[in-house]
Amino acid sequence: MNKLFSVIKRELDRWRQMPVFAIGSVVVMAFCSVFYLTFLSKGVPSDVPIGVVDYDNSTLTRNFIRQLDATQLGKVIHYSSFASAREDMQKGVITSVCLLPEGMYADVQAQRHPCFTFYVNTLYFLGGSLAYKDILTMINLTSGAIQREELRMRGVDEESIMGRLRPIDIDIHMIGNATMNYGAYLANMMLPGVLEMVIVIMIIYAVGTELKYSTSTKLLETTGNSIISAIGGKLIIYTALFTVLAFSLEFLLYGWMKFPLASSVGWMLLDSLLLVISSEAIALVIIGAVPVLRFALSIGALYSVMAFSMTGFTLPVEAMSESIRGLSCIFPLRHYYQMYVQCGIYGTGLEGCYREIIHMLVFLFTPLFVLPRLHKAYLYQNYPKK
Amino acid sequence: MKDTYIKQWFSDVWGIFCHELKTIWGDGGFLIIFFVAGFGYPLLYNLIYSHGILEDTPIAIVDNADCSESRRYIREVDATRELRVECKCTTMQEAQKLMADRTVNGIIYFPSDFGEKIISGQTAKLSIYADMSSFLYYKNLLMGSEFVMLNEIGKVQVEKAIEYEENLPYNRTFSYSIFLISAILMLIIQQVMFYGSSLLAGTAREEHRSFATLPAQLHAHGIGRVAFGRGAVYWLLFMGVGIYIASIVPAICNFPQRSSFVDIIVLLLFFVTDCVFFCFTWSTFITKRETVFVLLLFMSPICLFLTGFSWPDCAMPGFWKLFSYLFPSTFGCKGFINLNTAGGSLHTIEPQLLAMAIQTMCYYFLSCVSLYFENIYINRKKQNSFERLTEQ
Structure with a gap:
């Protein structure tokens, strides 16, 4: 001792x-x-920079951009051409690029199903996956809103509209870290x-x-x-x-x-x-x-x-x-x-x-x-x- | 006169260069770090992360609905790359127990009215419980079940108002290895050089033969010569390691290489030069051989976080953002990610190259200043001990 x-x-x-x-x-x-x-x-990053190239510049696309900007996760940065947006994505300045095609609103009106394209830089894993999630949610909501309008015009009642738009809903429980x-x-x-x-x-x-x-x-x-x-x-x-x-x-x-x-x-x-x-x-x-x-x-x-x-x-x-x-x-x-x-x-x-x-x-x-x-x-x- | 000065300058640099090279090759500790860490680590990391994609996460199913819709959903979930149905349980308690035993990493629960609601045109709900011990489990559960959900919706729903097309150009499968290794490779160069050179600087100081004593024939001049002579040794060695790490290792490990070899060399030129003077500046504070490991090993993961490859720049607190500008890796790693893995050009990594050039100048100046002051310090100490001797 x-x-x-x-x-x-x-x-x-x-x-x-x-x-x-x-x-x-x-x-x-x-x-x-x-x-x-x-x-x-911060716990979860917010205001992840998302680049947007708006070739349509219609009420529909402007509304989409405003909504995307208003989400907690995303912050919209405007670009006039896809080339410059892509360059910034490659530089890691923005996490992703959304491309709103010309004539998008007109195509929606005429039920021609326009195609919305987005690019995500997943080399920056966290920022990339958050932006990916945010953009997907937003485009599904936008698409849903248009469909809802259409269904309302046809006189479908509100309850069935939700069933038609979202037949399956997932609620996710995160065990051990509920707030991610x-x-x-x-x-x-x-x-x-x-x-x-x-x-x-x-x-x-x-x-x-x-x-x-x-x-x-x-x-x-x-x-x-x-x-x-x-x-x-x-x-x-x-x-x-x-x-x-x-x-x-x-x-x-x-x-x-x-x-x-x-x-x-x-x-x-x-x-x-x-x-x-x-x-x-x-x-x-x-x-x-x-x-x-x-x-x-x-x-x-x-x-x-x-x-x-x-x-x-x-x-x-x-x-x-x-x-x-x-x-x-x-x-x-x-x-x-x-x-x-x-x-x-x-x-x-x-x-x-x-x-x-x-x-x-x-x-x-x-x-x-x-x-x-x-x-x-x-x-x-x-x-x-x- | 001028001619002899230049000649003298070069011969001095050459002398210092040879001397430093000899010390390096005679030092076992440095060689271990240099070969094991410099050459082994990049391969080891590639081995660990060789696959990098989590597939077939086992899940348990609790199907209270037991209808054709839920059964189809389960079949389709099982078929995804992300998920695998490991067990079908009759009660939630049973599934919970499996999850706590870690036999499964998630549960999908179908309430009894699932099929009924789909048929009657209402929204049917299903619940997912994800194990958050690794976020990749959560990601797999979310992606796997959402793919199936969207696919099912497509079958039930009227046509979509807006179609969408997703592109994940640089890392299509959300591969963890492509993301991590892109960032880690350049950091290995910096850290190996830092630990190696600090080890040597510490040893030299411990044995009272610091390079800051300056060769006798220079008459206490020639700080630039010492910095250049020593720098050239590290620069040469680590350009070699750099080419190995940034160009040969990716080729061995089938890692994406989307840039030209010349561009990689240009990036390395900036990065390695920057690292040399970065190491010279900070190793001034290392007075003993081993202290660098004891005091600064924890900086490696911190440097990795500071590159912003994982935690995005936009969420980084301002102070740490400024702090990150101290390290060459902040720019070097980003440069390599954008150049090599995202397939950019030199124009793409211009901001990083510029930052590294400025850093190099600052660190060159600082390393010379530190050399100057250390020289004064050493001389004063010598003077003091000499005086003490004469007094005696």
Whole structure:
């Protein structure tokens, strides 16, 4: 116990001497929280620029443009020719182009069914899909309004008109994010991802700097040549730090920002605690297997950047190629996400998420395989120095 | 006199160039990043996102109507690219349980009056429940069921007053990989260069042999020569990586390439030059070899968001918009998307090229200024330690 205490005291001294520890963990997390929560603060983008080329310039087309402009999603930008509108779409200035053909109103009057054409730049995914949805809704409504007028002229009663215009209606329920808040959707996983990154890098750095500055023998002296107490002592204090960060993050997301959560926040706290300790274990595996600080940091960096993709919260894992799908389970963030889905979206409690809990606990055993190597490296400093 | 100055200038630049190149090839950490990240990452991302389209999302059906209309609807939904009917459930509870188990990612519910309403010419309602754990599930449910609905409407309805034709010219299938990889490729160039060069700058400072000491024969002149000499090394290496990433990788991975090779080179010329001086400026603050990873790794995803490829520019808060102008990737990624994937011309990416040119000038100036001040700082430190020695 005394040994652990001396390691902790030593580590605290190191924190005082090297501000990099405080900046790399607390400041980075604070900056990222501010960034993601303010950057995505709008929740759903509004006033997405939609280009319109009106070759008809009739009451019908002008009305259509006004209505499109009045939707929350869209903002109309006028163009005099298709060429210039297309160019701006290619530049990414506007998300889409609507082409209202010449003689559209006359064709509608004469029941010649004019063709309305629109182009969407789906390379800008979010803006593109929102504009796509908005334009489709608007053109269906416009078409419906004209048909309704026609049916009224024929003396069809109001109730049957709706049945004729819209025989089937879909009402959609979004489970777990009823307002389609992209901010909640992205920040929910990006911020824990940054936390995992910070943990992996900081633990590698904390363990690896002892090797780099050849202070590891001194550390082992204080613990009586016990690698378990040396690493254990370090981990106690880092776990405390990261748990505070993780809990603050969860309270920030679900308390302060009030992002939707189906179960009590306690489950998310457990989830984030598991993320903290399993990421620490992964970091130990990396620095234990490659006890050279610069290499271990490079590997840790490549690993933690991959985690964002492999979590599958944007492109689901089942849509990735078979060869890579299985790899997703070596990232603690993946299991954090799965547990969040079970608890945060479906509120299934332990029954739903016990598998993920076991998965993340399994990570804790992995450092046992590399501890002997790390011990030798700490003791003899036998690794390539240059 | 003039002739010798120019000659001297070039020989100095050449000397610095060779020296820097030697340091780079002798540094294992840099080489790992350079080869694994620079050459491996683009391929890895292509592997992860090789398909990029979510197909056949499993759904559960609760059909309380059990009429020919609902059965036809279910058959047609099952036939769409987006959706696959995994289970037919008798109650909503059963379907909910399947969804919570994640056997299915959505539910379509037909109320008992569905068929009746269609036949009697009223609006029939059906309900969809979508799993929002990934928005692509939602998109598939919405698109799949709406396609079928519109198709059904076509059968029931009188002819449409206005026909419409949709065109999604650059990314026809809403492919996630085309969207993401277009943006990520250029960012890899910038980040690899930044982490690599900061690593070297940090190492040099740690070992008290910063390039800012300036070669002795220059008599503390020649900031431009140091910037040019070192810049040329990175520029050459990363033009190579750039051509690989922006031109060869897409060809290997069957990624759309709609621009000419020459245009890509022009974009790279602007982007890589910009990145070199960007890295020189910001690496001034890196004093230790490893600190760049510890302190700045989190910037990679942030830079990606700042390009505006996902979250649209129009919804970006003003402050972050200004912040995004600090990074070459903001313009480089957009330039690559518009040029390579949207098939634009150099005229299309003119605003980006102009922005990168201005950025290059600013960063060149700043990197020289930082070199100048670091040189003064180092000399003063030397002076101090020398004085202390003589006092002793």
